[in-house]
Amino acid sequence: MKNQGRVRIGVVPIDRVTMGQAGERVERRLYSSDETHPFVISGVNAHFVNVAQKDPAFASFLATSDLNVADGMSLVMAAKLLQSNLPERVTGVDLMFELCGLAARTGRSVYLLGGNEGAAKGASAWLKKRFTGLSIVGVDRPPIGEEFDPEVVSQIRDRISKASPDFLFVCFGVPLQEQWITQFSSDLPVKVVMGNGAAFDVLAGFFTRPPKWVQKIGMEWFYRFCIEPKRLWRRYMLGNLKFVQTILMQAINQRLRPTMAPEATR
Numbered sequence: 001m002k003n004q005g006r007v008r009i010g011v012v013p014i015d016r017v018t019m020g021q022a023g024e025r026v027e028r029r030l031y032s033s034d035e036t037h038p039f040v041i042s043g044v045n046a047h048f049v050n051v052a053q054k055d056p057a058f059a060s061f062l063a064t065s066d067l068n069v070a071d072g073m074s075l076v077m078a079a080k081l082l083q084s085n086l087p088e089r090v091t092g093v094d095l096m097f098e099l100c101g102l103a104a105r106t107g108r109s110v111y112l113l114g115g116n117e118g119a120a121k122g123a124s125a126w127l128k129k130r131f132t133g134l135s136i137v138g139v140d141r142p143p144i145g146e147e148f149d150p151e152v153v154s155q156i157r158d159r160i161s162k163a164s165p166d167f168l169f170v171c172f173g174v175p176l177q178e179q180w181i182t183q184f185s186s187d188l189p190v191k192v193v194m195g196n197g198a199a200f201d202v203l204a205g206f207f208t209r210p211p212k213w214v215q216k217i218g219m220e221w222f223y224r225f226c227i228e229p230k231r232l233w234r235r236y237m238l239g240n241l242k243f244v245q246t247i248l249m250q251a252i253n254q255r256l257r258p259t260m261a262p263e264a265t266r
Contacts, residue, residue, distance in 0.1 A: 006068075007084045009075055010049040010246045011059045014068050018087050022069055023098050029066075030108065030166065030191055037186050038168070040064075041194040042178070043071035043092025046243040051175055053246060058175045061182055069095060073220075074240075078247045082254060093199040093209075096169055097130075099192070103167055104131035111138035111163055111190075113156065114147075114171035115200030122204025137163040147172055153184055160188055168193040171200045 006013040017025070022041075029039040042048070042065045052059040062068060069090035070076055079086040103110050110127070112120040120139045128134055138159060142152045160168065168190045170177045177195035185193045201207050209220070 007079050007082070007086055008250075009044075009078050009082070010053055010243075010250065012044055012049050012052050012062050012068065014044055014070050014075060014079070014086060016086055017067070017069060017090065019090050019094065019098060022067060022090055022095055023102060025067055026099060026192055027102060027106075030102075030106065038188065038190045038193040039066045040181065040185075041067045041069070041095070041192065043090070043095060043194075043196065044068050044075065045072035046074045047239055048174060049075075049246060050239050050242050053242075055175060057182075058178060061175075061178045074243060078243075081247060081251055092194070092196045093202050096194065096196050096199050097203075099167060099194070100127050100131055100134060104134040107133075107135070108166035108191075109135040109137045109163070110167045110169070111140070111160055111165035112136065112169055112171075112200060113138075113140045113160075114169075114177065115141060115198075115204070116206060117141070119171070119200035119204045119206055122206070123200040126203045126205075137165050147176055147180055148183075157184060157188065160190065164189040166191045169196050169199065170194070171196050171198065173197055 005016045007016060008014075015022075026039065026041070029035065042062060044062065048058075048062065048071075052062055069092070070079075070086045070088075071090065071092045073089050076086045076089055100110060102108070112124055114120065115123065120141055124136045124139050128136060140156055140159060142149070142156060146152045168185065168188070170181055170185075170193065172180055172195075174195070174197065177197070181193055181195055198207060202209060
């Protein structure tokens with residue numbers, strides 16, 4: 001059942017899964033013949049929660065997504081504050097890496113859509129080098145600003161349909177990739193679709209991820225902020241404050257609810 005085992009952070013449900021469990025869910029879906037729409041995956045971080053709080057369409061997308069993983073230590077820590085539990089951080093780029101390994105092992109195919117100029121091609125080359133026999137049947141990127149142009153969309157959908165990939169990874173950034181997936185992926189011959197932000201840029205070497213110890217303590221956001229302060233200061237400085245405010249209000253409401261319940265029944 002889709003909502004079983006989920007933690008609500010703000011208005012966003014997050015699945016209680018480890019990386020291994022996420023991979024197992026996807027693998028089960030690959031062998032299912034009952035479903036008629038793609039299995040939708042989202043890697044959720046604090047920015048997703050902030051956007052969802054003010055964007056009902058984005059919140060609805062995440063509420064109906066088949067698998068939402070905690071792509072940020074801030075969500076793992078928030079769950080603890082809310083007296084719940086998320087077993088571990090499962091980043092979107094690492095889950096994509098895991099799923100490409102699954103595709104290579106099981107003879108499944110992959111299609112890469114989006115990223116900065118040259119990122120999808122670079123990511124494709126890196127993935128093929130890492131996973132022997134991985135079938136990447138499409139590398140595509142609409143012109144920036146034309147992701148929703150009817151003619152461009154029609155051409156891309158046609159190419160995806162002809163390639164008929166098992167996995168479709170869409171990297172337009174939040175919330176464009178989710179809007180594109182909502183509008184244009186439901187009837188594509190695809191088993192799994194995942195919005196993945198800057199994953200292609202990371203795999204292509206355009207962006208450098210911080211050392212593992214920085215990721216483990218949940219400070220990857222600060223590492224990125226130090227590299228691109230002008231572009232990211234609003235998202236991380238103001239956005240983090242907004243996220244903390246959302247979690248604190250949720251925690252307060254959660255603690256007040258038992259004392260308010262008798263009043264509500266009168």
